[in-house]
Amino acid sequence: MRLIPDSMAARTIAVMVAGLTLSHLVSMGAYGIDLLAQSDRSVEQETVERFIAARSAILQAPEADRERTAALLSRRALDVRWGRSAVVDEGEPEHPQLTAIRTRLLEVVPDLNGSSLRLALADDPDHPEAAGHMVLISAPLPNGEWLNLRSSLGDPPMHTPTNLLLSTGLMALAVFALSILLIRSATAPLRTMVRAAERLGVDVTAPPLPEQGPSEIRQAAHAFNEMQARIKRLLSDRTQMFAALSHDLRTPLTVLRLRAEFVEDEEQHDKMLADIAEMEEMINATLAFLRDEGTQEVSKMIDLTATLATMCDTLTDAGRDVEFSGEPHALLYAQPIALRRAFRNLVDNAIKYGHRAQLVLSTDAECIMVDILDEGPGIPEAEREKVFQPFYRMERSRNRGTGGFGLGLTIAHTTIRAHGGSIALSDRSEGGLRLTVSLPRTLK
The missing domain is CATH 3.30.450 (Beta-Lactamase)
Incomplete structure (x- = not known):
């Protein structure tokens, strides 16, 4: 208490x-x-x-x-x-x-x-x-x-100051009622700023705060709007820079492809073309990642249970070993396409390296949790933060032979964080990896 x-x-x-x-x-x-x-x-x-x-x-x-x-x-x-x-x-x-x-x-x-x-x-x-x-x-x-x-000597004094207690009680009630009205009115801009800060972590393009109220509140709102504008410009400039860089790399790759045609050694010729093709795929994946990151999808209320159940049914029809269980409904304010793609990447990753994926959805008063379980070799604790970095792949089981360029988990992690959530990795006692996605219920 x-x-x-x-x-x-x-x-x-x-x-x-x-x-x-x-x-x-x-x-x-x-x-x-x-x-x-x-x-x-x-x-x-x-x-x-x-x-x-x-x-x-x-x-x-x-x-x-x-x-x-x-x-x-x-x-x-x-x-x-x-x-x-x-x-x-x-x-x-x-x-x-x-x-x-x-x-x-x-x-x-x-x-x-x-x-x-x-x-x-x-x-x-x-x-x-x-x-x-x-x-x-x-x-x-x-x-x-x-x-x-x-x-x-006159009437004896009252042992209980009833009038005093009554006067004090009425005064306290009046002050309490007026204080609630005045303080809530004075702190309303602060609550608005808190909601705006939470929204900024999800949608950097959200409308700016109204700059009104007392001078201190107006200054704070102006500083917040300036910060949001700088973050928006920074993200836009970074995305454009990397997109332009990835696009410009196509020109030297085209030149390398032409030069490879003049290599007479057939074995070296094939190796060079394979390397160039892989580089082009990496550039395409990078452009797709940056394009998706720069796209702001409209958020709306979705049922995450229905979204994941439909995705798992589709994968099962395609011959994948996927199982879903959990709460019958889990309403969430989110970007449906981006969130579905993030979970698809996580499930594909579990199937690819853990042979099968089992999704378990649970809820509490504040969050929606989705556990994705596999039966793979797991991930060492020292590597668990690195696997979310772009183009990072572990040696041994997660090498080039398995396919991919190390962007699947990065895209999923970025999307989950943009929705105010988090991803945690842990080992299962019976073997395999447990990936837990936590998403807050109120993001609007």
Whole structure:
């Protein structure tokens, strides 16, 4: 499982959502801390005002009515009592909030005896889950009486910041949705460029990229189009050069053929004509190879299973030992004639040097694989890359006596690579060679 997204769009979205969410949480946290401080100051001020109002009312009432006055002052979250004893014991532990209330009381009521003023925290019976949520104040009155006040410190804070979580969740969803739209729009030219690069490996004559969008994208598209144009010119110049060279070689061969006619030794005469004929065949094969390489066939959707099955049936009717098996259908976007010729070369090569050919087609989600099996001597590992080079032929089994000029595998390899595929060679455990062709499914 990947913790870090793989695509640039996903990473950008993840960074934006994480950054904005973290920023939102920090801002809300700072706001909550400030709001809590303001709430504490408000509660302290309200407690002081309640005490001052209760003390003033008790002092102004006749002594006989003080207890009734205290009862009248009491209400929810406030309990006022007048009596001969204090409800708060001396030496109660101090608390920052109690210290703030004491300081404020002594500022507002200068005649209070600071040494006798007692404050403590108590539990609120209406909120048993909030410990120490009520403040108790015992203040001495004249004649040894005490004013005892129990005041709530307000509603207890919520343990679960529901509003904060809801706000953060909605913000993250909004950022996520907008990020998807914006990032996908911003990275769309990159995806187009990726598809164009994949298409370039198959068709160098593909249409150029549209040079539009932000300046960086336009510059990249322009550079890509320039590269494609240079590759196209390079391939065209190379093909024309080799085609012209092969064509020009016909003239000296014609002169050599004429001169061979004047050789009186019949044996040497025949050898020279055979060599000249072989050279002409090589030149014709080279011209055909270059002509095919320079021709751009139109690609279309084909069923590779049907193509290979038909080819194998044709070879079997011609007396070749060929067998085909595999998936009933294998759709592929390809150049049908070029691909059929490539497989025909590979099968001919297997029959020529391995006596028979067995084709097995298999597929997966991304590729179509075709195994071509023979019963020949195989190819040494050191030679497996060289056999795809033009005019390269191995000694021993693959010599001139077997025919050909070493272009069959080259043409097949070039065609398979032009379709975005690959060819791999390996030895079979039961003897013979296994040639595996892999072709990607999506080339359009």
